[in-house]
Amino acid sequence: MLLIKNVKLVDALGERGPVDVLIGEGRILSLHGGKAETVMDGRGLYLAPGFVDLHAHLREPGQEVKEELSTGLLAAVRGGYTDIVSMPNTSPPVDTPEAVRALRKKAQALGLARLHPAAALTQAQEGKALTEAGLLKEAGASLLTDDGHTNEDAGILAAGLLQASPLGLPVAVHAEDASLRRGGVMNDGPLADLLGLPGNPPEAEVARIARDLEVLRYALRRSPKRPHLHIQHLSTKRGLELLREAKRAGLPVTAEATPHHLTLTEEALRSFDPLFKVAPPLRTPEDVEALIEGLLDGTLDAIATDHAPHTQAEKEMDLLRAPFGIPSLEVAFPLLYTELHLKQGFPLSRLVELFTDGPRKVLGLKPLHLEEGAEASLVLLDPKERPVNPKAFASKARFSPWTGWVLGGWPVLTLVEGRAVYQALA
Amino acid sequence: MRHLLDFQGWTRPEVENLLDTARVMAEVLERPVKKVPALQGFTVATVFFEPSTRTRISFELAARRMSADVVSFAAQTSSLQKGESYKDTLLTLEAMGIDAYVIRADSAGVPHQATRWVKGVVINGGDGRRAHPTQALLDAYTLLEALGTLEGKKIAIVGDILHSRVARSNVELLPLLGAEVWVAGPPTLLPQTLPGARLTPHLEEALAEADAVMVLRLQKERMEAGLVHLQDYIAHYQVTEERLRKAKPNAPLLHPGPMNRDIELEGTLADSERSLVNRQVRNGQAVRMAVLYHLLVGKER
Numbered sequence: 001m002l003l004i005k006n007v008k009l010v011d012a013l014g015e016r017g018p019v020d021v022l023i024g025e026g027r028i029l030s031l032h033g034g035k036a037e038t039v040m041d042g043r044g045l046y047l048a049p050g051f052v053d054l055h056a057h058l059r060e061p062g063q064e065v066k067e068e069l070s071t072g073l074l075a076a077v078r079g080g081y082t083d084i085v086s087m088p089n090t091s092p093p094v095d096t097p098e099a100v101r102a103l104r105k106k107a108q109a110l111g112l113a114r115l116h117p118a119a120a121l122t123q124a125q126e127g128k129a130l131t132e133a134g135l136l137k138e139a140g141a142s143l144l145t146d147d148g149h150t151n152e153d154a155g156i157l158a159a160g161l162l163q164a165s166p167l168g169l170p171v172a173v174h175a176e177d178a179s180l181r182r183g184g185v186m187n188d189g190p191l192a193d194l195l196g197l198p199g200n201p202p203e204a205e206v207a208r209i210a211r212d213l214e215v216l217r218y219a220l221r222r223s224p225k226r227p228h229l230h231i232q233h234l235s236t237k238r239g240l241e242l243l244r245e246a247k248r249a250g251l252p253v254t255a256e257a258t259p260h261h262l263t264l265t266e267e268a269l270r271s272f273d274p275l276f277k278v279a280p281p282l283r284t285p286e287d288v289e290a291l292i293e294g295l296l297d298g299t300l301d302a303i304a305t306d307h308a309p310h311t312q313a314e315k316e317m318d319l320l321r322a323p324f325g326i327p328s329l330e331v332a333f334p335l336l337y338t339e340l341h342l343k344q345g346f347p348l349s350r351l352v353e354l355f356t357d358g359p360r361k362v363l364g365l366k367p368l369h370l371e372e373g374a375e376a377s378l379v380l381l382d383p384k385e386r387p388v389n390p391k392a393f394a395s396k397a398r399f400s401p402w403t404g405w406v407l408g409g410w411p412v413l414t415l416v417e418g419r420a421v422y423q424a425l426a
Numbered sequence: 427m428r429h430l431l432d433f434q435g436w437t438r439p440e441v442e443n444l445l446d447t448a449r450v451m452a453e454v455l456e457r458p459v460k461k462v463p464a465l466q467g468f469t470v471a472t473v474f475f476e477p478s479t480r481t482r483i484s485f486e487l488a489a490r491r492m493s494a495d496v497v498s499f500a501a502q503t504s505s506l507q508k509g510e511s512y513k514d515t516l517l518t519l520e521a522m523g524i525d526a527y528v529i530r531a532d533s534a535g536v537p538h539q540a541t542r543w544v545k546g547v548v549i550n551g552g553d554g555r556r557a558h559p560t561q562a563l564l565d566a567y568t569l570l571e572a573l574g575t576l577e578g579k580k581i582a583i584v585g586d587i588l589h590s591r592v593a594r595s596n597v598e599l600l601p602l603l604g605a606e607v608w609v610a611g612p613p614t615l616l617p618q619t620l621p622g623a624r625l626t627p628h629l630e631e632a633l634a635e636a637d638a639v640m641v642l643r644l645q646k647e648r649m650e651a652g653l654v655h656l657q658d659y660i661a662h663y664q665v666t667e668e669r670l671r672k673a674k675p676n677a678p679l680l681h682p683g684p685m686n687r688d689i690e691l692e693g694t695l696a697d698s699e700r701s702l703v704n705r706q707v708r709n710g711q712a713v714r715m716a717v718l719y720h721l722l723v724g725k726e727r
Contacts, residue, residue, distance in 0.1 A: 193617035196534040196556030196594055272535025316513050318533035320554070 002418070003034065004380065007042025009370045011049050012353035016370075021047060023376045026417035030372055040413075042380065048352045049368040050082025050377035050414065052359040054172075054256055055147070055232055055304035056329060058084070058115075060103070062091025067309040067396050069103070073112035075307070075329040075395035077422035080355075080379035080411035084113045085363070088120045089148025095120035095131045097139035104140050112421050113414075116142035116363065121160045121171060127153050130160055137167045142363055145172035147232060150208070152178055154215050161219035161227040168364055170254070172230040173212055175239070176280055180204035185319050187266040187281040195269060197319060200281050202236040209239045213246045216253060230362055231255040233306050235280040237290035244299040254362045256304035257291045259332045263339045264401060274315050274322030275401055278308070292340065295354060296347075302359040303351075305332050309397030327397035331388055333381070335402060337409030380413035382424075427724070429548040430717055431537050432557035433598035441566070441602055447724075448567055448709070448716035454491065455712055465494035468722050471524045473499045474551065475512060475531040480683060481551055484707070485528045485560075488714035494722075497524070512536060513543050520544045526722055529553070547721040555589050560717055561682055562595035564710040566603060568702050569638055571709070572678045577604035582632040582673070584665055585642030585690050586615040586654075587625075592642060592682045597623040608632040612663060614653040629663055636673040640680040641665050641691045656689070666692040670700075678702050 001024040008017040009031075020033035021042070058072035076084045086103065088094035094103065100117045107115030119141035123129045127146060136144070144164055151157045151173055161171050181204035186192050188199025209231060219227040234240060234255045246253050260278060265285050268276040276282060294300040308325025315322055328335070333355060340346035357367040368374060385408040390400040414422040427440065454462055470489040472482050477500065489496045499515065516527065526547040529537045534556035540548050552558040566576070573579055581600055587593045587609045600607050601622045608624045609616070610632035616625055626632055633639065649656050670677065679691070679700045687693040695701065 188618075190619040190621075193588075193619055194594075194621065196554055196591060198555075272538040313511055313513075316511065316539070318512065318531060318536050318539070320533040 001036035001038070003036035003039045004042040004047060005033070005039060007045050007047045007380070010046050010348055010352050011369045012349065012357040012367060013369050014349045018042070021370070023378075023415065023418050026419075027376050028370065028372055028374045031370070044383065045412065046381040046383070047370060048080075048379050048381060049356040049370065050379050050416065051080045051333060051355040052083040052363070052365070053081050053305050053307070053329065054085045054230075054302055054359045054362055056084050056086055056307040057089070057309065057325065058086040059090060059309060065311055069107055069115070070110055071394055071396050072307070072309070072329070073107060073110055073115065075393060076113040077414040078394050078411065079329040079331070080333050080381065080414055081113050081329065082377040082379070082414060082416045083116060085116045085118050085142050087147050088118050088145065089125060093120045093125045094118070095123055095125065097132065097135040100136055100139040100141050111419075114416060116140070118143045118145050118147070118172065120144070121146045121151070122156060125149050127151060127156055130156065130163055133163045133167055133169060137169055141169065143170040143172050143230065145174075145232070147172060147174045150174050150176050150178045154211060157212065158215045158219050161216060161229060162223050165219065165223040165225040165227040168228070170228040170230040170362060172232050174233070175205055175208040175212055175231050176200070177204045177208045180207060183320070184281065185277055186269045187283050189266070189284070191266050191269065195272070197269065200279070202238060202283065202287070205236050205280050206238040206242065209242050213242060213251060213253065216251055220252065226252045229253045233258045233261065233280060233304070234291065234294075234300065235261045235283050235287060237287045240290050240294045240299055244294070244297075247299060254301040255299070256302040256359070256362075257295065257300050258304060258306045259328045259335050260326045260401065262288060262291055262303070263335055268401065272319060274317060274319050275326070275399060277319060277322050277324055278326050279324040292344070292346065296350065300354070301362055303332065303336060303354045304359065305329055307395070309395055312399060315399060326401055327395050327399070329395060330393050331400060331402055331407065333411065334407035334409040335405070337381070338385070338407040342408065376415050376418040378415045379411050381409050382412045383408045384410070386410065427720060429537070429541055430559050430721065431541070431548065431550050432559055432595065433562070433602065436602060438602050441599065444563065444716055444720055445567055445570065447719060448563070448713045451715035451719070452709065452712035454715070455708070460491050461493060462491070463493045464719055465489065465492035465722055468525045469495040469497065469523060470526045470528065470718065471497045471499060471519050472528045472551070473516065473519065473530070475501050475529070475536065476552070478530055478552065481530065484710045485551060485714050488711050489718055491711070492715055492718060494718070512539070516540055516544050520546065526718060549717060549721065552591055555591050555594065557595045557598075558591040559595050559599070560710065560714050561592050562599040563717070564706055564713040565596055565640065565680055565682075566599055567709045567713050568680060568706050569600075571705065572702060573637055575604070576600060578606070579604070579637040580606045580608065580635060581638050581640065582636040583607065583609045583640045583642065584629060584632060584663065585611050586644055586648055587611045587620070587642070588615045588617050589645070589648070590642050594620070596640065608636070610663070612654050612659065615648065629669060630672055633669055633672040636677055638678050638680065639665060639670065639673060642682065643684065644686060644690045660689060664690060664692060665695065667695060670695070676700060680706060683707070
């Protein structure tokens, strides 16, 4: 039994308290105190439902030099996450029920964040033949995606949406037209022209979203059950507008945005540091503003990290050769708490929703609110500010675009079903 | 000036100061004994991650004529793909006591990255599409020799602007000296914008009343990528005697080399008195001597 005294509550329903939260048997037993062996002082802290990440590259199997389950899931709980969707673009890709089961088993034994592996939409993620969606679902796959690759074959994507629809599995897409983005390594436009870097145009994302929404309309018309398209890491204003329109029209589509697309712009590339090389690329302040608007008005459903660890040496290659990706599991919430809530007045309750009920809904999980009887998968957050120090990361990727940024809202205790999976040293 | 990466943040007096030094170096190159002790005891490394014989030889001669020790590192692209890292290469050289690194790479930004890793001076010997500052300096030097001043002069740069570090560096540098720069090329080979330059897909517009014309090399890979058709390019963008009539009489011609005769430039023009190509090569050495001198022993240090 754990009692957290005088703690403020924040979830998708709003902010409440301070109250005394009694936790036991994996649940919230009471919001009015009670007897417990362990008592914590929660004054000045926030208690929130545990975070859910729809998009993390944990690199296992096959790329353990970049990350593995033990480091990635530890990074997750240090970031306040209790549930993680791992991407299937590993070596080999996660495209069989056996691979999904093996990942889940290994993650369960670690006892950190719970793993919900995403499985490949197509065999070997080659975009040619669908995977065994039904068996993958039974093995515990949370969604289907060829992330890491783009879905160039619209027919296969349509078939994938149809196949997944009776199973209730979302199909997640990395929406970029590969033939339009070509070798682009940063946002296309005047800055890419100036820096002499190959540009990846916003139109590559927008055109692909437009196509995929039509593919979704087709699947919707053809399927007795509603398919579910999920757009990953949306980065452009125009893409957001298309999404908003589609949602108004009642299309079964959801979408996520990443911490880096919400806090950084293409200007970062002036440093010629491949740390900022990511796909889709960092865009313009206008895009960032539009994305934040989309978070507010519900066009965007979730904040997902796209945590993409690589080795230091890989991120010190040149900009043409360095791999795409930014690691962020351990800073995502503090970053947005500080940059969006504290600095721009973004409502805290909505921000927490984008880390909790938002992604839960995408996965078909029930909402989680801080009520008596609720599952005690929770995170305790400290508004006290400190600088980002990647050297202390649990992730193998010990570098960050936000190094030195002074942030508040750091997780100090993460519980999964009442069990402490992370506790910061006092 | 700590390194020479590009001309962002440069001022006109800084450029003029450097070009003044280059004129002194050019005099040295006219002497029977073309050697001065200015850089004795310094070691210059040419680190060419992308092959380029001409630029490398020019830098190495420039360093040797000032009595610097020179070492040369030439990596094949294939060995980079085997996992050899730029950083480890540079740190190895650093451990050997290098004072200045001349870096050439096929990716923009490698010289910038290098400044984060080594203590020595970094000179950009050409990075991807980004910059080739010593080429622009030698172009400016050559243009000043030919025209006397760049103030109010119209300079046309013709060809594959999008992929050209020579164009980018000239567009940064020449306006600092008062020039009005026009760039012309097929729409598929033009950037969206290029601060400091007027962009046009019409060659005649760029050539009209131009005081000098710089012709860029058209690379075979652009044709292979399907971005331009060779015959169409020749028909509309080749700089010919006929088209040059739109420019000022006897407007000089520059080309950074190596040249594709009868593709970007009519062959007879390449051999005409208008061509300053050999002056460019000669001046390249003087300019590179000046750059090494300023960075290694100049009064800014």
